[in-house]
Amino acid sequence: MTPREASQASLEFGGPLGVTVMLVLLPATMFHLLLVVRSGPARLLGPPTYLPGLEELWSPQALLLLFIWLGLQVALYLLPARKVAEGLELKDKSRLRYPINGFQALVLTALLVGLGVSAGLPLGALSEMLLPLAFATTLTSFIFSLLLYVKALAAPVSALAPGGNSGNSIYDFFLGRELNPRLGSFDFKYFCELRPGLIGWVFINLALLIQEAELRGSPSLAMWLVNAFQLLYVGDALWYEESVLTTMDIIHDGFGFMLAFGDLAWVPFTYSLQAQFLLYHPQPLGLPMALLICLIKVIGYYIFRGANSQKNTFRKNPSDPSVAGLETIPTATGRQLLVSGWWGMVRHPNYLGDLIMALAWSLPCGVSHLLPYFYVLYFTALLVHREARDEQQCLRKYGHAWQEYCKRVPYRIIPYVY
Numbered sequence: 001m002t003p004r005e006a007s008q009a010s011l012e013f014g015g016p017l018g019v020t021v022m023l024v025l026l027p028a029t030m031f032h033l034l035l036v037v038r039s040g041p042a043r044l045l046g047p048p049t050y051l052p053g054l055e056e057l058w059s060p061q062a063l064l065l066l067f068i069w070l071g072l073q074v075a076l077y078l079l080p081a082r083k084v085a086e087g088l089e090l091k092d093k094s095r096l097r098y099p100i101n102g103f104q105a106l107v108l109t110a111l112l113v114g115l116g117v118s119a120g121l122p123l124g125a126l127s128e129m130l131l132p133l134a135f136a137t138t139l140t141s142f143i144f145s146l147l148l149y150v151k152a153l154a155a156p157v158s159a160l161a162p163g164g165n166s167g168n169s170i171y172d173f174f175l176g177r178e179l180n181p182r183l184g185s186f187d188f189k190y191f192c193e194l195r196p197g198l199i200g201w202v203f204i205n206l207a208l209l210i211q212e213a214e215l216r217g218s219p220s221l222a223m224w225l226v227n228a229f230q231l232l233y234v235g236d237a238l239w240y241e242e243s244v245l246t247t248m249d250i251i252h253d254g255f256g257f258m259l260a261f262g263d264l265a266w267v268p269f270t271y272s273l274q275a276q277f278l279l280y281h282p283q284p285l286g287l288p289m290a291l292l293i294c295l296i297k298v299i300g301y302y303i304f305r306g307a308n309s310q311k312n313t314f315r316k317n318p319s320d321p322s323v324a325g326l327e328t329i330p331t332a333t334g335r336q337l338l339v340s341g342w343w344g345m346v347r348h349p350n351y352l353g354d355l356i357m358a359l360a361w362s363l364p365c366g367v368s369h370l371l372p373y374f375y376v377l378y379f380t381a382l383l384v385h386r387e388a389r390d391e392q393q394c395l396r397k398y399g400h401a402w403q404e405y406c407k408r409v410p411y412r413i414i415p416y417v418y
C-alpha cells in the first residue's frame, strides 16, 4: 500500500464531509460562545442576545496587537534555551531538535506585561477587545493554514503526516499534510502548540480579573480560583514542555487548520470562557465550597501529573528507580507497556485527571448556568474521541501485546464506568 492509499484507507473525523462541517462549526461555536457569554440570559444552547456589528468584529488595532503578540512569542522562542531536546525518531531515521524554553517565555512575558502595567498599560481593556481579537486570530489561522498547505505541496513524501495525505484538498488542509513544517530550525507546530495561545490564555484571564476589580472594587473569589487553576495548568505544560514531544499532536498529526486554529484561537478564546462568564455574570462563592473545589483540583492535578510523569519517566529510562518496580508487558517493538501504577488503573489515567481538573475550573461559576460547563462537555467528547484514535494507533503498533493490556486493564478512562 502506498502512503496515500494508507492515508485514504483510514480517514478520520468523518472524512472530507466531516471536516468540511468542522471547518465551519468550530469557528461558529467559538463565536457563539463569545456572544452568549456577553448576553443577558447566557444560555449555552439559546441564541445570543448580544449581536455585534461588523465594526465590533473587525479592528485593525486588534490585528496589530495579535501580530505584536505573535512577534514577541517568536522572539522569546528564539532566545537561547536551557536545553535542546531531541524528538522521536522520524521515518527517515533522523530526529528533530526542539528548544526547551517555554517556561522562560512565560516568565519573561509576565515580566514584560508587569512592567507595561506599572507604566500605565490598561491590561483590563483587553477584555473589551476579545471579539475583534478572536476574529483577527481566526482569519490569521485560515491564512496560515493555507500557507502551510501550499508549503506542504513541495514537501518530500517522507515529511508528510501519516493522516493528512489523502489527496482530498479540504481534508488535507484541515488535518495538515506536513508532520513538522519548519522554516530553518523554527518549528511551527511545536511553537504554536505551547506558546502564543496557551500563554495568551493566561493573560486574557488576568485581563478579565483586572477588569472585574475595576468594575466591582476587587476580584471575586471565583475569579481568583479560575485564574489560579488555569495558570497552574499552563505553567505545568510549559515546565514539562519536553513531554509534549511524545503527544499524538507532535508525532502523528500534521499541522493544518485543526491544530493551527485550535492552538491560536480555540484555546485562548474558549478556554477562558469561565473567566469571561464571571466578568459578565458574577457568582457568589463561599469559603467552604471554594475549599472543596480546591480539593477537587488538587486530586485532578495529582492524577494528571502522576500519570503523565510516570509514563514519561518510563519511556525515557525504564530502570529509573521511581518506575523500575512497576509491572510491564513486553511488546514485539522492544518497548514495554506499564500494567501497574497509574497505567494499571485505567488505560488513560492522565485523561481522567485532566477531566477532574476541567470540572474544578467550572465549579467556581456555580450551577445556575450550563455555559461555564461547556469546557467539561467539549473536553469529554475530545478525550473520548482522542482515546479511540490512540487505541487504534497502539493496536497497530503493539498488536497482541496491546490486546493483552486491554484484557489486564479493561477500563479506558473512568474505573468501573468507561
Ligand SMILES: NC(=O)C1=CN([C@@H]2O[C@H](COP(=O)(O)OP(=O)(O)OC[C@H]3O[C@@H](n4cnc5c(N)ncnc54)[C@H](OP(=O)(O)O)[C@@H]3O)[C@@H](O)[C@H]2O)C=CC1
Pocket (backbone or CB within 6 Å): 246, 247, 248, 249, 304, 308, 311, 315, 335, 336, 337, 338, 339, 343, 347, 348, 350, 351, 354, 382, 386, 390, 393, 394, 405
Ligand atoms: N487541555 C486540552 O485541551 C488537551 C489536553 N490533553 C492532555 O494531553 C496529555 C497527553 O495526551 P495524549 O497525547 O493524547 O496521550 P498520552 O500522553 O496518553 O499518550 C498516549 C501514548 O502513551 C503510550 N502508552 C499508552 N499506554 C501505555 C502504557 N500502559 N505504558 C506505557 N506507555 C503507554 C503510547 O505511546 P508509546 O507506547 O508510543 O509511548 C500511547 O500512544 C494528556 O494529559 C491529555 O489529557 C490532550 C488533548 C487536549
Ligand SMILES: CC(C)=CCC[C@@H](C)[C@H]1CC=C2C3=C(CC[C@@]21C)[C@@]1(C)CC[C@H](O)C(C)(C)[C@@H]1CC3
Pocket (backbone or CB within 6 Å): 026, 193, 194, 198, 233, 236, 237, 244, 247, 249, 258, 259, 261, 262, 263, 266, 267
Ligand atoms: C476543537 C479543536 C479546534 C480541536 C483542536 C484540539 C486542540 C485545541 C488540542 C489538541 C491537543 C491539545 C493539547 C493541549 C492544548 C489543546 C490542544 C492543542 C495542551 C497543550 C494543553 C496543556 C497540556 O498540559 C498538554 C501540554 C499536555 C496539552 C497537549 C495537547
